[in-house]
Amino acid sequence: MRDARAAIGALALAALAAAPSPSLAEGDAAQGERLFRPCAACHMIGEGAVHRVGPQLNGLVGRAIGAVAGYEFSDDLVEAGVDGLVWDADALDRFLAGPRDYFPGTRMVFRGIRSEEDRQHLIAYMRDAGGVAGEVVAEADTEAVDPEVAAILGIAGDVPYGEYLANECTACHRAEGGGDIPTIRGLAPSVFIAGLVAYRNGSREHQVMNTVSRRLGDEEIAALAAYFQSSE
Numbered sequence: 001m002r003d004a005r006a007a008i009g010a011l012a013l014a015a016l017a018a019a020p021s022p023s024l025a026e027g028d029a030a031q032g033e034r035l036f037r038p039c040a041a042c043h044m045i046g047e048g049a050v051h052r053v054g055p056q057l058n059g060l061v062g063r064a065i066g067a068v069a070g071y072e073f074s075d076d077l078v079e080a081g082v083d084g085l086v087w088d089a090d091a092l093d094r095f096l097a098g099p100r101d102y103f104p105g106t107r108m109v110f111r112g113i114r115s116e117e118d119r120q121h122l123i124a125y126m127r128d129a130g131g132v133a134g135e136v137v138a139e140a141d142t143e144a145v146d147p148e149v150a151a152i153l154g155i156a157g158d159v160p161y162g163e164y165l166a167n168e169c170t171a172c173h174r175a176e177g178g179g180d181i182p183t184i185r186g187l188a189p190s191v192f193i194a195g196l197v198a199y200r201n202g203s204r205e206h207q208v209m210n211t212v213s214r215r216l217g218d219e220e221i222a223a224l225a226a227y228f229q230s231s232e
C-alpha cells in the first residue's frame, strides 16, 4: 500500500514537472496549510520567504536535498544532495514521517507526522505555496545550484592540467574506491564541484578534504572535475 502510494506520488510529480498545474493526486493543499502551522515556527514559504531557524521552502519539490543557497545544512542533508538525492514525493514523505529516522544527523528537531494522509496534504501545500524547483516564487534565493558551484561549472576545465593536479588526489582516491574513501572517477562535474565547494566553504566537514580543497582555486577545481569525469 505504502509503495503503491509512493509510486502514484512520483508519477504525479513527474506529470507536474512537465506541466505545472493542480495539486498532488492524494494531498489536499487546504488541509496542508493548516498542518503547516507548527512548521511555520521555523520555516517560511511563499513570496518573500527567507531562511529562519529552518531554510525557506520555496521551490522545494524536485530540488536537491540540503542545497538551497545561503543556509547551513547539517552534513547529512548536504551529503544526500551531493549524492544526487532530490526532494521528490517519496523522500519528503520519509523525512516528514520521521526526520531523524531518515537522516540521523539532521538538525530539524521535529518528531514527525504519523498520518500518511497528513503528510500528503503537507506536500501538496508546500508544492502549491512554494512551487516546484526552478519556478521563481519569491525574490529570495530559490536557486538549487549554489552560485559558487554555478560559476565553476561555467569554466571550461583544462584536462591535462587536471591530470597533473590529480596526482595529489589519487593517493587516496583510487580507481576502485575502498574503505571510507569514495571513488571520484566518472563523477558528473556538478556533483564533483558541489562536493569540493562544500568542503572549501566548510559546509561539509572532513579535515583532510577541507585542507585539500582550500588550496584549490576555481580554475583548479574546474580542471580536476573535467579530468576525473573523463577518466574511467
Ligand code: HEC
Binding pocket: 035, 036, 038, 039, 040, 041, 042, 043, 053, 054, 055, 057, 060, 064, 065, 066, 067, 068, 072, 073, 074, 076, 077, 096, 105, 106, 107, 108, 109, 110, 113, 122
Ligand atoms: C524547530 C524547528 C523546525 C520545525 C518545527 C520544522 N522544521 Fe523543517 N527544518 C528545520 C531545520 C533546522 C532544517 C535543516 C535541517 C538540517 O540541515 O539537517 C529543516 C529542514 C527541512 C526540510 C529540508 C529543506 C531542504 O531544502 O533540504 C524540509 C522539507 C522541512 N524542514 C520541512 C518541514 C515541515 C513540513 C515541517 C512541519 C511539519 C517542519 N519542517 C518543521 C527546522 C524545523
Ligand code: HEC
Binding pocket: 082, 083, 165, 166, 168, 169, 170, 171, 172, 173, 180, 181, 182, 183, 184, 191, 192, 193, 195, 196, 204, 205, 206, 208, 209, 212, 224
Ligand atoms: C588523504 C586522503 C585524500 C586526499 C589526498 C584527497 N581526498 Fe578527497 N576525499 C577523501 C575522503 C576520506 C573523502 C570522504 C570524506 C567524507 O566523508 O566527507 C573524500 C571526498 C572527496 C569528494 C566527495 C566525493 C563524494 O562522493 O561526495 C571529492 C569530490 C573529493 N574527495 C575530491 C578530491 C580531490 C579532487 C582531491 C585532490 C585535489 C582529493 N579529493 C584528495 C580523502 C582524500
